[in-house]
Amino acid sequence: MSKQHYQASTYKSQMSVGYLVKRAHSLMLDVMEPLFENHGFSFIQYVILAALRDGIAVNPKDICSQYRHDSGALTRVIDQLAERGLLERVRRDRDRRKVELQLTPAGREAIERLIPLIVDKLNEALTDFTKAEVQELLRLLIKLNATLQLRLDPNVVAAEA
Amino acid sequence: MSKQHYQASTYKSQMSVGYLVKRAHSLMLDVMEPLFENHGFSFIQYVILAALRDGIAVNPKDICSQYRHDSGALTRVIDQLAERGLLERVRRDRDRRKVELQLTPAGREAIERLIPLIVDKLNEALTDFTKAEVQELLRLLIKLNATLQLRLDPNVVAAEA
DNA sequence: GCATAATAGCTGCCAAAGCAGTAATTGCCG
DNA sequence: CGGCAATTACTGCTTTGGCAGCTATTATGC
Numbered sequence: 001m002s003k004q005h006y007q008a009s010t011y012k013s014q015m016s017v018g019y020l021v022k023r024a025h026s027l028m029l030d031v032m033e034p035l036f037e038n039h040g041f042s043f044i045q046y047v048i049l050a051a052l053r054d055g056i057a058v059n060p061k062d063i064c065s066q067y068r069h070d071s072g073a074l075t076r077v078i079d080q081l082a083e084r085g086l087l088e089r090v091r092r093d094r095d096r097r098k099v100e101l102q103l104t105p106a107g108r109e110a111i112e113r114l115i116p117l118i119v120d121k122l123n124e125a126l127t128d129f130t131k132a133e134v135q136e137l138l139r140l141l142i143k144l145n146a147t148l149q150l151r152l153d154p155n156v157v158a159a160e161a
Numbered sequence: 162m163s164k165q166h167y168q169a170s171t172y173k174s175q176m177s178v179g180y181l182v183k184r185a186h187s188l189m190l191d192v193m194e195p196l197f198e199n200h201g202f203s204f205i206q207y208v209i210l211a212a213l214r215d216g217i218a219v220n221p222k223d224i225c226s227q228y229r230h231d232s233g234a235l236t237r238v239i240d241q242l243a244e245r246g247l248l249e250r251v252r253r254d255r256d257r258r259k260v261e262l263q264l265t266p267a268g269r270e271a272i273e274r275l276i277p278l279i280v281d282k283l284n285e286a287l288t289d290f291t292k293a294e295v296q297e298l299l300r301l302l303i304k305l306n307a308t309l310q311l312r313l314d315p316n317v318v319a320a321e322a
Numbered sequence: 323g324c325a326t327a328a329t330a331g332c333t334g335c336c337a338a339a340g341c342a343g344t345a346a347t348t349g350c351c352g
Numbered sequence: 353c354g355g356c357a358a359t360t361a362c363t364g365c366t367t368t369g370g371c372a373g374c375t376a377t378t379a380t381g382c
Contacts, residue, residue, distance in 0.1 A: 044368095
């Protein structure tokens with residue numbers, strides 16, 4: 001069924017997409033995290049603000065599944081952000097189980113201030129890349145994610161269609 | 162200096178290598194973790210065994226920096242694996258601060274048993290990819306990691322040369 | 323329509339990661 | 353050579369994530 005890109009007899013972690021993605025993730029964190037901490041945010045706090053800014057998530061549930069973060073832990077982080085007046089919980093009548101998270105003006109301002117710093121770091125990380133290489137990397141990552149998503153939960157995609 | 166791949170005024174997380182790598186990492190974990198747990202290993206335990214198998218690491222320090230894992234936490238995980246007889250701590254005279262980790266026969270057997278399962282999952286995740294696409298993805302990830310590594314610690318590479 | 327299952331968010335408890343400080347060893351520089 | 357800084361691994365303490373259970377609300381099957 002699936003292609004034989006890897007074989008057990010010759011497998012080495014160094015050439016595994018799994019290892020390489022994990023390592024890229026580690027290195028990205030090393031680069032980005034100090035940036036947020038300097039501005040009074042933990043990484044997960046930034047992630048939430050950015051997810052709301054870009055429409056990646058509206059409910060806590062979305063953030064949990066998108067970023068593989070624990071639901072209980074997330075509640076407490078949202079509490080922190082709400083206490084600092086950066087976002088608000090809104091209950092809509094449409095489905096009263098759900099909580100809609102909304103950035104306050106202060107929250108929007110905070111995340112917008114961080115964006116240029118992120119952009120700088122990303123551009124630095126991609127200095128040696130051509131435009132075409134970046135496009136190809138994005139395309140392949142998106143394709144990989146789509147496949148993984150599909151294998152994990154075939155129903156979701158069908159349901160959204 | 163660095164190319165302008167991204168601009169603050171048009172930046173969206175969905176097209177960020179950072180976001181895409183983080184998401185790939187999440188999805189990979191969702192796919193792989195159940196596999197290890199079914200065989201009595203946590204993900205970090207597998208990572209350690211695989212790192213030793215493939216020569217990614219020899220000392221605890223190597224694992225910490227490669228995988229961004231806390232040194233203290235790692236000591237305790239290594240304790241677990243040592244108690245289960247899967248690896249051994251060896252002090253070499255060359256530098257007695259360092260501990261060299263070595264897989265025992267049981268440890269080697271355990272990790273070798275897991276490899277085929279990993280390989281299957283990876284091949285599944287890459288089903289829709291051509292050989293050329295996989296090669297290109299690997300190349301770009303390796304290049305990205307090298308750049309990030311360089312930006313984080315310019316001395317390391319110079320020292321190793 | 324009603325009982326049951328499923329979903330979303332929250333709370334308490336436990337395990338694990340993060341942090342700081344320690345001891346042993348080695349490298350470095352005067 | 354000697355003293356100080358750096359490195360490696362480890363140990364306690366704190367913070368955070370992961371898990372199970374709970375409540376409220378909505379979807380589903382009879």
